Amino acid sequence: MGMHPLHEAAMRLADLGFARPRSKTKDLVGLLLCHGARAWRSSQPRVFVHVRAGTPVGHSAVKIRFQ
Template sequence: MSMNENGFPEPGSSRKNKGSRMSLHPIHEAAMRIADLGRGFPRSRTRDLVGLLLSHGARAWRSSQPRVKIHLYIGSERGSAPVYLRIE
């Protein structure tokens, strides 16, 4: 069984392609999506729509959650503050 540079089996190999369970390298995935725009594959439009709906749903869920205040202070043995984080 031969593999390409992304760890996916080459077409025609004995191993089945797992599809969406495996992800490409982000730069390679971006290049493939740009190439798909030129060819007009409907799959990329479907993927974009699903991504849009998922991100919109996640944003709506986050906005419905109560506000949280985090104040994190970590002191060191020397008395200085290596980490001081306040998110409101």
């Protein structure tokens, strides 16, 4: 599991002073957009995905399960 989104955003803001020679405004906008998307995803309910793909004769070709 990763860091809490707010903590990760704060750590990135702290690192902006040592960033590449790139526009700090671009970095800040990208950081805020990324944080907003991450916060939205973390607020969504948990889902379970179970995929089965079969062959024409009925055997399982692929089984994928995410939990």
